[in-house]
Amino acid sequence: MTLVLDLTLCALILAVALATVLGGGVFRAIVFFIVYGLLLSVAWVRLDAVDVALAEAAIGAGLTGVLFLSAFGKLARIGAEAEPPAARIRGFLPAALACAGLTGALAWAWFALPVPERPAPDLATALPRAGVENPVTAVLLNFRAWDTLLESIVLLAALIGVWMLARDEDWHDRFGLPQHVRPGGVMANFGRLLPPVGVLVGVYLVYVGADRPGGAFQGGTVLAAVGLVAALAGLLRPPRVTQIVWRMGLVAGPLVFLVAGIVGAILGAGFLTLPEPIAGSAIFVIEIALAISIAVTLAFLVIGPPEQGHRE
Amino acid sequence: MNDLATYAFTSIGLFFFVAGSVGFLRFPDVFSRLHALTKADNLGLGFIALGIAFQAESWRLVALLFLIWGLMLLAAGTMSQLIARDALRERDGR
Amino acid sequence: MTWLTCVAVGVLASLGAALLRVWHGPGRADRMMGAQLAGTSGVAVLVVLAPLEGWAALDVALILALFGALAAVGFVKAVSADGGGDPEEDEDLAATPPDNGVSSE
Numbered sequence: 001m002t003l004v005l006d007l008t009l010c011a012l013i014l015a016v017a018l019a020t021v022l023g024g025g026v027f028r029a030i031v032f033f034i035v036y037g038l039l040l041s042v043a044w045v046r047l048d049a050v051d052v053a054l055a056e057a058a059i060g061a062g063l064t065g066v067l068f069l070s071a072f073g074k075l076a077r078i079g080a081e082a083e084p085p086a087a088r089i090r091g092f093l094p095a096a097l098a099c100a101g102l103t104g105a106l107a108w109a110w111f112a113l114p115v116p117e118r119p120a121p122d123l124a125t126a127l128p129r130a131g132v133e134n135p136v137t138a139v140l141l142n143f144r145a146w147d148t149l150l151e152s153i154v155l156l157a158a159l160i161g162v163w164m165l166a167r168d169e170d171w172h173d174r175f176g177l178p179q180h181v182r183p184g185g186v187m188a189n190f191g192r193l194l195p196p197v198g199v200l201v202g203v204y205l206v207y208v209g210a211d212r213p214g215g216a217f218q219g220g221t222v223l224a225a226v227g228l229v230a231a232l233a234g235l236l237r238p239p240r241v242t243q244i245v246w247r248m249g250l251v252a253g254p255l256v257f258l259v260a261g262i263v264g265a266i267l268g269a270g271f272l273t274l275p276e277p278i279a280g281s282a283i284f285v286i287e288i289a290l291a292i293s294i295a296v297t298l299a300f301l302v303i304g305p306p307e308q309g310h311r312e
Numbered sequence: 313m314n315d316l317a318t319y320a321f322t323s324i325g326l327f328f329f330v331a332g333s334v335g336f337l338r339f340p341d342v343f344s345r346l347h348a349l350t351k352a353d354n355l356g357l358g359f360i361a362l363g364i365a366f367q368a369e370s371w372r373l374v375a376l377l378f379l380i381w382g383l384m385l386l387a388a389g390t391m392s393q394l395i396a397r398d399a400l401r402e403r404d405g406r
Numbered sequence: 407m408t409w410l411t412c413v414a415v416g417v418l419a420s421l422g423a424a425l426l427r428v429w430h431g432p433g434r435a436d437r438m439m440g441a442q443l444a445g446t447s448g449v450a451v452l453v454v455l456a457p458l459e460g461w462a463a464l465d466v467a468l469i470l471a472l473f474g475a476l477a478a479v480g481f482v483k484a485v486s487a488d489g490g491g492d493p494e495e496d497e498d499l500a501a502t503p504p505d506n507g508v509s510s511e
Contacts, residue, residue: 185495
C-alpha cells in the first residue's frame, strides 16, 4: 500500500510540475508552483528527511509564494506584458532532446549508485563526539561547518544583490511598499493572532534542533515568515537600510560562526573544529545567532529593496 | 478500541475531504466553491485530526493536533474573507 | 496501519482532482483557492502519516497550517491598487449596497 502512496505522490508532483511549465498564464504557473512546493514537503517527510521538509514547508508555502505574487502584482501595475511569447516548434526539439538525455543520465546514475547504509557508518561512530544528537545538525554545524558558514554568507550576498535594485534616491526610505489595512478588519486581526504562535513555533524549532528535527535554518525561516505576516498586516513597519541595528542582525550569524571557528583554532582543535567538551554549547550559541540572521535576511529578501512612498 | 475510533473518524474525515473537492469542482460560482473549500475541507481535517489523536502516545501530541486544526481554521477564515472580496472586485470589473 | 495509507492516498487523489479547477478556473480567486486546498490537503496527509512516519511529521504539518493563509494574503496585497492595500478598505466596495446584508462594515 505504501507503494501506491508513493506512486500517487510522484504522479501528482510530476503532473503539477508539468502544469507549471505548460504555460497558459503566469498566474496559473505561480499557483501550480506553490502547490508543487507543498507536495515536495510531503515527499521529503515520506523520504524520512524531516529537517528538509520543515524548511521546504516554510519556504514553499509562505515565502516563495509571496515573492512570486508580489512580482506578478508589480508587473501588472507597471503594465508590463507578463505573458511569455508562444513557443515555436523549431526551438522546441533540441531542448526536449537535451532534457530527455539529462533525465536518462540521471536515471542511469540513480540505478548505478550503491544503496546507502542507514545510518552511515562514519557518522554513527562520530556522532557521540558532536555534542548534539540530531545527525543533521551535527553534520551542518560541526562536521561540515565550512559549508554552512559559506551558505550563510551566500544568503547575505543575495540580499545585497536585491538591495542593488533600489534607486539612489530611495536608498534612505523603508523597505518594500507601504502597507495599509482596514483597522479591525480581517487582515489586521490575522496579523495580531498569528505572530505570537509563530514566534513560539520558530523559537521552539531553533531550540529543539539539537535533538529532534529542527534547527537554525528551519526556525529562522519560520521567524522570517512571521515577520512578513506582521509587515503585510501593517503592524510592523519595515526598517531602513541605514539602521545599524538591523545590519548587525544580518551579520550576527556569520560573525558568530566565524568567531567560533577562530576559537576552535586558538584552542588547538583546528579552524571551525569544535573541541568536544564545548561542542554542545558552542553549537547552541551558533544556532541562535544563525537563526536571527537567517530570519532577518529572508524577511528583507521577500519584503524587497527600499522603495519610495512611505509616509512619515 | 482506539484503532476502531481511528478507522471511524478518519473515514468520516476522508468523506468530507472528497465532498469538498467535488464541490470545489462542480459548484457553478466562485463564492459557492469557497463555501465548499473552507467548510468541508476543514471539517474533514478536524475529523482526521480527531482520528489520529486516538493513536497519539502523549497528551502533548493531542494538543499539537488540535493546535494544527485551530491554525488551519484561522487560515481558512482569513483567506475566505479576503479572496471573496477580491473575487467580488474582479467580477465587478475593477 | 494500511488504512491510514489508504486515507492518505484518498486525500491526495481528491487534491489531484481539485487541481483541475486550478487549471480551468476562470478567475484568479479560483486558482488561489486551489493553492489553499493544497495546503489543507498537505496538512491532512502529514497528520495521517504521522503515526507511520514518526511524530516529527506533525511539526511539518504545524508549519503548513501556520502559513496556510500567507500566500492568499500576499495575493490580495499584490493585486491591490498600490501593492499594499487591503481589499476590505476599498472605498468603492463600501459604497456598493450589499444585496443580502452580509457586509460587516
